[in-house]
Amino acid sequence: xxxxxxRQLHTIPIASRPRRTWAQTAHGILFLVVxxxxxxxxxxxxxxxxxxxxxxxxxRARKLYYEGIRYTKGSFGALLVLSSQWFAPTxxxxxxxxxxxxxFSPEELETLVERDxxxxxxxxxxxxxxxxxxxxxxxxxWWYAWSLTYLMxxxxxxxxxxxxxLKWVPIxxxxxxxxxxxxxxxxxxxxxLHLSKSLSxxxxxxxxxxxxxxxxxxxxxxxxSKDTRPVSKKYADKLGIPDMTNVLLPRSTxxxxxxxxxxxxIPNLHLLDITVAYPGKGIPFLGYGQDYYTLRSxxxxxxxxxxxxxxxxxxxxxxxxxxxxxxxxxPSVLPNGSATNTVEVDIPETEREAFELWLRDLxxxxxxxxxxxxxTGYLSAAAESGTSPASVVVPVRLxxxxxxxxxxxxxxxxxxxxxxxxxxx
Numbered sequence: 001x002x003x004x005x006x007r008q009l010h011t012i013p014i015a016s017r018p019r020r021t022w023a024q025t026a027h028g029i030l031f032l033v034v035x036x037x038x039x040x041x042x043x044x045x046x047x048x049x050x051x052x053x054x055x056x057x058x059x060r061a062r063k064l065y066y067e068g069i070r071y072t073k074g075s076f077g078a079l080l081v082l083s084s085q086w087f088a089p090t091x092x093x094x095x096x097x098x099x100x101x102x103x104f105s106p107e108e109l110e111t112l113v114e115r116d117x118x119x120x121x122x123x124x125x126x127x128x129x130x131x132x133x134x135x136x137x138x139x140x141x142w143w144y145a146w147s148l149t150y151l152m153x154x155x156x157x158x159x160x161x162x163x164x165x166l167k168w169v170p171i172x173x174x175x176x177x178x179x180x181x182x183x184x185x186x187x188x189x190x191x192x193l194h195l196s197k198s199l200s201x202x203x204x205x206x207x208x209x210x211x212x213x214x215x216x217x218x219x220x221x222x223x224x225s226k227d228t229r230p231v232s233k234k235y236a237d238k239l240g241i242p243d244m245t246n247v248l249l250p251r252s253t254x255x256x257x258x259x260x261x262x263x264x265x266i267p268n269l270h271l272l273d274i275t276v277a278y279p280g281k282g283i284p285f286l287g288y289g290q291d292y293y294t295l296r297s298x299x300x301x302x303x304x305x306x307x308x309x310x311x312x313x314x315x316x317x318x319x320x321x322x323x324x325x326x327x328x329x330x331p332s333v334l335p336n337g338s339a340t341n342t343v344e345v346d347i348p349e350t351e352r353e354a355f356e357l358w359l360r361d362l363x364x365x366x367x368x369x370x371x372x373x374x375x376t377g378y379l380s381a382a383a384e385s386g387t388s389p390a391s392v393v394v395p396v397r398l399x400x401x402x403x404x405x406x407x408x409x410x411x412x413x414x415x416x417x418x419x420x421x422x423x424x425x
Contacts, residue, residue: 009303011280013291020301028300031087035299038079039171042072042409046178070156072409073179077146077155078398079407084147085397088304092148094124095311095383095391101320101362102273102313109389121394124151127270127314128212131262133255134274135247135366136218137289140298141276144308145216147396148274154212159202161195161217161254186221188253195254196261203265213266217258219250219359225288241360246370250363252356256347259323271321273313275366277373278305307393311369311379313362322358324351 009017046069053065084090096112097103104112114123132145142160149155160176164183167173176183182198184191199215206213222228228248236243243249263269280292298304315321324347369379382390398404405411 010292010305013287014294014297015291017303024301027087027302028296031083031299034086035079035083036171038408039076039175042075042079043171043175045409046072046175050178069178069180071411072175073158074156075406075409076175076179077150077158078403080143081147081150081396081398082404082407083299084143084304085395088298088302089395089397090304091307091393091395092144092151093307093309093378093383093391093393094148095309095378095380097311097313097380098382098390100365102315104314104390113389113392121151121392122399123153124148124392126152126272126312127268128152128154129206129266129268130154130214130270130272131255131259131317132214132216132272132274133219134216134276135363135370136220136223137276137278138223138293139290139295140293141218142216144276144310144396145274148310149214151394152214154214157212158214158216160215191254192257195257199258199261203262207265213262215258215262217255219252219255219363220248221251221254222248223288223290224248225290244363244367246367246374247363250359252352252359255359256323256352256355259317259321260326260347263317263323264326267318269317271315271317273315273362273366275311275369275379277309277370277379279307279309279377280305308396309373309379309383311383322351322354324348324355 050065050068050072053061053068056062096109098109112125113121114125116122134141134145146155146158149158159179159181161182161184162176164185167177167183180198180201182195184195202213202215205211224232224247232248233243235249239249259269259271278289278293280287280289293303293305317323318326373379376384378384380391385391398407
């Protein structure tokens with residue numbers, strides 16, 4: 001029988017892999033201790049040092065609170081990168097669209113990647129105010145999406161839509177509430193008003209403070225699996241259209257509503273469409289991502305994907321996407337200059353259908369990219385050549401050593417103490 005090396009384990013479904021070794025068990029325990037300790041440090045700083053600032057009746061104190069929350073969110077983003085670096089090393093293989101819809105111009109490609117004097121990639125110059133959409137294969141998708149924002153320098157300003165059931169998960173759920181993540185009950189009738197109000201707050205914040213914004217949304221709504229594949233087929237049959245092969249049919253309502261809520265206040269809002277693929281034996285056509293990569297197998301068993309492939313398209317929301325007439329969702333301006341929180345009740349049918357068709361066509365192109373990946377191991381010819389300016393390979397690791405302290409929220413007490421002394425000076 002052939003001996004399977006550690007490097008080949010990712011090609012074998014988790015259920016068929018050799019029994020977990022003592023080394024893997026020890027590795028998993030160490031990962032959990034480090035990760036949970038960092039989360040406790042972050043959560044403790046939020047409760048002990050930041051929450052009291054929010055309760056004070058001073059405008060400056062509340063501003064310090066929100067800046068402190070941004071720092072802790074950046075700390076969590078750094079922790080995700082550090083966890084990959086220490087416990088599940090991998091790299092991002094990033095390619096950029098150069099033809100068709102969503103392409104980057106040659107001029108953009110020249111300034112897209114910044115390197116240090118040694119040629120190491122230190123940042124990506126992607127738009128600072130974006131909505132991220134991507135296909136959804138495994139629970140790690142959001143982990144690596146946040147790692148991508150670290151390269152963009154927007155990891156302090158990430159917002160994610162999550163299931164409402166995660167809201168009260170000890171430590172992690174509490175932190176997500178501090179981060180102002182959006183929790184939905186998966187019922188559009190009950191979620192629409194909450195989503196609109198949350199997005200209105202995000203848009204006002206980005207407009208008023210001119211701060212970055214990365215809103216991450218998965219239009220498929222769930223992972224591709226043996227359970228969700230029939231649901232996608234049933235939905236396709238209902239619409240009278242062919243089902244996808246390598247991805248699920250996207251649902252357009254939440255994304256359309258989100259773009260119409262954000263676009264009026266953020267004229268330079270962009271949408272980044274990311275096609276994500278993981279190496280393995282037949283993922284997802286002959287298998288499903290969760291059969292090969294889970295949080296446990298990746299970080300506890302130390303069998304990470306050797307690379308995470310991402311192909312990026314860029315769209316200007318107000319110019320390139322048929323979101324329709326957003327005046328209905330544009331906030332009314334009062335005489336004193338403030339804006340009311342108007343909520344769009346329904347999107348006109350013709351505008352809804354136009355956007356749904358646009359998104360579905362985008363997903364069919366994504367489906368083709370995934371088919372190409374199964375054949376060649378790359379999402380684009382640029383990534384395969386490895387020499388094009390439209391492709392870059394970046395290890396998932398922190399840029400600077402001192403950021404290890406950031407990952408454990410080490411600087412929060414000192415910063416809050418300094419800020420407190422300034423408030424009472």
